[in-house]
Amino acid sequence: MFTGLIEHLGTVSSIERDAGGCTLTIAESAPILTDGHVGDSIAVNGACLTVTEFDKEAQGGWFKVWLANETLDRTDLGERKVGDQVNLERAMGAHVRFGGHFVQAHVDTTATIIDRKPDGESLRLLFQLPEPTPERPSLLPYIIPKGYIAIDGTSLTITQVDDSQRTFGVMLITHTQEKITLSKKAVGAKVNIEVDMVGKFVEKSVHASLSGGGSEVMRDTIEKIVEDVLTKKGLV
Known part of the structure; x- marks a missing residue:
């Protein structure tokens, strides 16, 4: 989970492509690697990616991430070039203030x-x-x-x-x-x-209730809202 508050701007230093996707190396990233581990999640331009390798010292600190074709298809990361800057944010820690909003870093x-x-x-x-x-x-x-x-x-x-x-x-x-x-x-x-x-969860809950699924509380709430609207419009 992320907050959408960008911590640092990194720089794409290399791109390695193959049939399955590509590997990006993001340099000048030392400030977000101080507590880094292989397997950590870092949002790169809003896409949650897994750190596969990193070095806190060389090139101002760098890390590598793998992008599958699905990620390349859903995001702009396949258009990045060497030298481009990218927004970086580490996964949210339980001990920090929550400033932005709940961001999954799953690009739509x-x-x-x-x-x-x-x-x-x-x-x-x-x-x-x-x-x-x-x-x-x-x-x-x-x-x-x-x-x-x-x-x-x-x-x-x-x-x-x-x-x-x-x-x-x-x-x-x-x-x-x-x-x-x-x-x-x-x-x-x-x-x-x-x-x-949050909007996605609300929509799914409403659809489930209207189709006969979901909880009785949700269904009763929706029916009450509809009844109130129709009453105000003089339709009931």
């Missing part, structure tokens, strides 16, 4: 930056989601104004949503711009998206 899809505008010292970014498919339904039901979203692993607040255009926006304050890679990405660049998992 990618989105495309379609606009970026300064707003004083802040930066407003607008993203467009891909057309939904049967294999990958729309994520828009989970994206709401003032809700949470993880973009390249960064916990951000949604400022606007347009379901008809499949777009949503966020605003980055100066501090955030300096700490993450997102502010450096241009229009047309892809980003990794993970929607708030």
Whole structure:
């Protein structure tokens, strides 16, 4: 589990590809390797990856991660080049304050930056989601104004949503711009998206209740909400 608060920016120092996926080496990463172990989970641009090898000293500290084809298909990591910076966050410790939101670092899809505008010292970014498919339904039901979203692993607040255009926006304050890679990405660049998992759990529970499954409490609650709405509209 992660918080979406980026700890450090690492640099891709090598990429080794084969038919099964690729290995990334992320250098200049010493600050997040102080308590590192092989097998640790590190979110790289919002994708939870397993450390397969590391060295705290060489190249400013480096570690290797393996990316299967599924990960390459779901994320923007297959487009990274040597020299690119990436957002890094270690798995959340039980002893730390929880600042962002619950992030699994299981990327749902990618989105495309379609606009970026300064707003004083802040930066407003607008993203467009891909057309939904049967294999990958729309994520828009989970994206709401003032809700949470993880973009390249960064916990951000949604400022606007347009379901008809499949777009949503966020605003980055100066501090955030300096700490993450997102502010450096241009229009047309892809980003990794993970929607708030709480919305997924709620949707599944509601569907289960409406289809006859789930708990009696949930079903009674849904029926009460529907009855209240219909009463207010004068339909019952």
